Amino acid sequence: MKEMESRPHFLISLFLLLLASASSATPASPKDYTFDTPPPPPPVAAENTTLEYMDPTLPPLLPTKNPQCSLQLLQRDFASRARSQPEFFSYTPPDNCPSPWSRVVLELSASASEVQKDRIAAIWVAGAEILRTSTPFIMAPNVFWRVRKDVTRYTALLRRPTRFFMMFLNDSNATLHGVYSVNVSLHFYRGAVGQFNAHPVIRGLYPQPADLIIPISRAAGDATAGPGYWFRITNETDICTRTVLIPNNTYRAVLEVYVSHHGDDEYWYANPLRSDDVGAAGGDDLASKKPNGGFRQVVATIDGRYVGSVVPFPVIAPGSVNPFFWAPIAAIGAYDHPSYDLELTPFVGKLLDGRPHEFGLTVKESQPYWLIGANLHLWLDAWSDEVKGELVRYKVPPLRLGQQADWKNAEGKSEMEGQVIIRFSGWLSSSNGNVTTSVRHKLKFKTHVEVEEKGAMKSAEMEIKARTNLRIEKDHVVxxxxxxxxxxxxxxxxxxxxxxxxxxxxxxxxxxEMIEARSATEGKAGEWFSTITDRQESEGSVLIGEDSQLVWGSGDTKSTYKFRDDKKCYLRTVNMVGGKVEEDEESSSCIAAGFMALLVS
Structure with missing residues (x-):
C-alpha cells in the first residue's frame, strides 16, 4: 500500500472533529462533476469516543443457532516492526465437537490504541491462505473492528493438529504508535444451521469441501519476499512457481487464488495509457509511475501452460482514494479480500502420471508490487487407488486488447478494451464412472481514463464482466x-x-459495485440460484499539505448490500455522512430487496 505519513496528534483531533459534523447531503453520482467546497473543521468532540469500523456485508451466519464449540487461537498485540514479529500458533481440533462440521467460521476481532496506517494482513493454515484482510486507516484512538469469514471449505486442514501463521505487513512505523490488539477464534457448527452465506462458493464449485488442500505459495524459510507465504510480483516477467505431486486418485481440482495490489499499482484501475512517462500530471496522487494502462490479469499455469485467469476486483485499501470514505465503513472487499476459483478438473488427467508438476502464478502488465498465492483444492476417490483421464479440448485464443490514446502534454484520454472466450474439456475415469468436465469462460474488459484542465481533473471508468459455464457429463448425459x-x-x-x-x-x-450471480442444476438436488449486489457511492475532499501530508478532509459514503437466493433475501443499507453513521437498516424481506433492486437498477 502507498505509504502516507500523518501527524498522529493532528489526525486524532481531525477525526473527532469530523465525528461532530454531519452534513445531510447524499453522495451523488460520480458522473456529476460538480463539487462543493469542503467546510472548515467543526468544534472538537469528546476525547473518549470509541468507534466501530464496519464491513456492511452479510455475515456468514445469522444468529439462529449457537456454535457447537468455539476455540480461541490467538490473542496478541502487534506493535512496531522493531518489537513485533509474524506469529505462529499451534492448532488442535476441539475434543468436544470433532468433525464432521456443517460450518466453520473464522472470527478476527481487533482494536487499535492510537492512530495507525492501514496494513495488509493474512492468516495461513499449514501454508494455505484462508484470509486476506486490510486493517482500517486508524484516525482516532479506541477504534475496533471485526472480520467473520466462512472457512468451511478448508476443513481438510482443520481436522488434524497443525500450525497457523498470521502476519501484518509493515504493521507499524516509527512515527505512528498505534498497537493492534488482535483475537482470532474458530466457531464450529454441527447439524443444520439455517444460514445465509455471504459468498456461497460452498455451492457450485464447492459442493463438498475438498479432501486435500495443497498450498501454491512461497515455501517457508524463503526470505526473498520477506515474511509470510505470499509470492511478490514486481512485473509480468515474474512467474512464481511451486512444484506439486498430486495423488493418483484425484478426480477433481480447483485452484483458489488470493491476490492484492500495492505500491505503484495501488491505483492500476485509474492508470492512463501513454507512450511517455510524465509522472503525476497536475499533482495527481493517484497516478502510477509508468502509465501503461489500466489492465491487469492474474494468470495461472501448469508446466508453463495457461490453465486459467481472472481480472481481479479492484479492492480499494482503507487509506486509498480518500481515507475519510472508509471511516467507519469499509470499502468493498477490504476486510475480506475476495479469492478467485479456477476449475482445473479438465487438466487432472495430465497430472496423474506420478510426476511432480509446476504450478505458476503471474500478473500481466503489473508494476511493483502484487502479493499473490493460491490453494489447490483436490477431491480424492476413496474407492480407487488410481484414476485415469485425458484433456480432450484446449482452446485458448490470445486476449487481444484494443488500445486508443490521444494525449497532448498533461491532457488527453485513453481506452483499453478486449474480450476472450476460453474452452477446456477433459474426462476422468474413477469409481464415479467416466465423467467429462467442460469449462467455458468468457471475459470482457473495458477501461477509459481522461485527464482535463492541464491535469487538474481526472476521470476513470472501468467495467469487468466474466461468465463461467461448468458442464459435467456422465455416459454422454449432462x-x-x-x-x-x-x-x-x-x-x-x-x-x-x-x-x-x-x-x-x-x-x-x-x-x-460488485455483482455476482450463480445458478446450477445438480441432478436430484434440483435447481438453485443466488445473487449478490454490493454497491458503494462516495463523495468528499481532502486538503493535502506542501509535504504531501493530509491536513484535513471529509467523506460521505452510502453502502447497499443485497443478497438473494431461491429461499431467502437480505438487505442492508448504511449511510455515512462526515464520519458519522446516519442510517443503518437491515431487512430479510424479499419485498424490500426487490424494491431496492428497482431503485438501483
Whole structure:
C-alpha cells in the first residue's frame, strides 16, 4: 500500500472533529462533476469516543443457532516492526465437537490504541491462505473492528493438529504508535444451521469441501519476499512457481487464488495509457509511475501452460482514494479480500502420471508490487487407488486488447478494451464412472481514463464482466451445470485545486459495485440460484499539505448490500455522512430487496 505519513496528534483531533459534523447531503453520482467546497473543521468532540469500523456485508451466519464449540487461537498485540514479529500458533481440533462440521467460521476481532496506517494482513493454515484482510486507516484512538469469514471449505486442514501463521505487513512505523490488539477464534457448527452465506462458493464449485488442500505459495524459510507465504510480483516477467505431486486418485481440482495490489499499482484501475512517462500530471496522487494502462490479469499455469485467469476486483485499501470514505465503513472487499476459483478438473488427467508438476502464478502488465498465492483444492476417490483421464479440448485464443490514446502534454484520454472466450474439456475415469468436465469462460474488459484542465481533473471508468459455464457429463448425459457471472463497474472522478500555501485540495467522487450471480442444476438436488449486489457511492475532499501530508478532509459514503437466493433475501443499507453513521437498516424481506433492486437498477 502507498505509504502516507500523518501527524498522529493532528489526525486524532481531525477525526473527532469530523465525528461532530454531519452534513445531510447524499453522495451523488460520480458522473456529476460538480463539487462543493469542503467546510472548515467543526468544534472538537469528546476525547473518549470509541468507534466501530464496519464491513456492511452479510455475515456468514445469522444468529439462529449457537456454535457447537468455539476455540480461541490467538490473542496478541502487534506493535512496531522493531518489537513485533509474524506469529505462529499451534492448532488442535476441539475434543468436544470433532468433525464432521456443517460450518466453520473464522472470527478476527481487533482494536487499535492510537492512530495507525492501514496494513495488509493474512492468516495461513499449514501454508494455505484462508484470509486476506486490510486493517482500517486508524484516525482516532479506541477504534475496533471485526472480520467473520466462512472457512468451511478448508476443513481438510482443520481436522488434524497443525500450525497457523498470521502476519501484518509493515504493521507499524516509527512515527505512528498505534498497537493492534488482535483475537482470532474458530466457531464450529454441527447439524443444520439455517444460514445465509455471504459468498456461497460452498455451492457450485464447492459442493463438498475438498479432501486435500495443497498450498501454491512461497515455501517457508524463503526470505526473498520477506515474511509470510505470499509470492511478490514486481512485473509480468515474474512467474512464481511451486512444484506439486498430486495423488493418483484425484478426480477433481480447483485452484483458489488470493491476490492484492500495492505500491505503484495501488491505483492500476485509474492508470492512463501513454507512450511517455510524465509522472503525476497536475499533482495527481493517484497516478502510477509508468502509465501503461489500466489492465491487469492474474494468470495461472501448469508446466508453463495457461490453465486459467481472472481480472481481479479492484479492492480499494482503507487509506486509498480518500481515507475519510472508509471511516467507519469499509470499502468493498477490504476486510475480506475476495479469492478467485479456477476449475482445473479438465487438466487432472495430465497430472496423474506420478510426476511432480509446476504450478505458476503471474500478473500481466503489473508494476511493483502484487502479493499473490493460491490453494489447490483436490477431491480424492476413496474407492480407487488410481484414476485415469485425458484433456480432450484446449482452446485458448490470445486476449487481444484494443488500445486508443490521444494525449497532448498533461491532457488527453485513453481506452483499453478486449474480450476472450476460453474452452477446456477433459474426462476422468474413477469409481464415479467416466465423467467429462467442460469449462467455458468468457471475459470482457473495458477501461477509459481522461485527464482535463492541464491535469487538474481526472476521470476513470472501468467495467469487468466474466461468465463461467461448468458442464459435467456422465455416459454422454449432462448431470450438472453451474453458471457464475460477475460484473464489477467502477467510476472515479478527482479534481485538484490550489489550497494556498503550497497545499492542494483534492475532491473525489466514487462509484463502485460488485455483482455476482450463480445458478446450477445438480441432478436430484434440483435447481438453485443466488445473487449478490454490493454497491458503494462516495463523495468528499481532502486538503493535502506542501509535504504531501493530509491536513484535513471529509467523506460521505452510502453502502447497499443485497443478497438473494431461491429461499431467502437480505438487505442492508448504511449511510455515512462526515464520519458519522446516519442510517443503518437491515431487512430479510424479499419485498424490500426487490424494491431496492428497482431503485438501483
Amino acid at each position: 448431470v450438472a451445470r453451474v453458471v457464475v457471472e460477475t460484473e464489477s463497474p467502477l467510476n472515479l472522478v478527482t479534481v485538484i485545486s490550489n489550497g494556498g500555501g503550497g497545499s492542494r485540495i483534492r475532491k473525489t467522487k466514487l462509484f463502485h
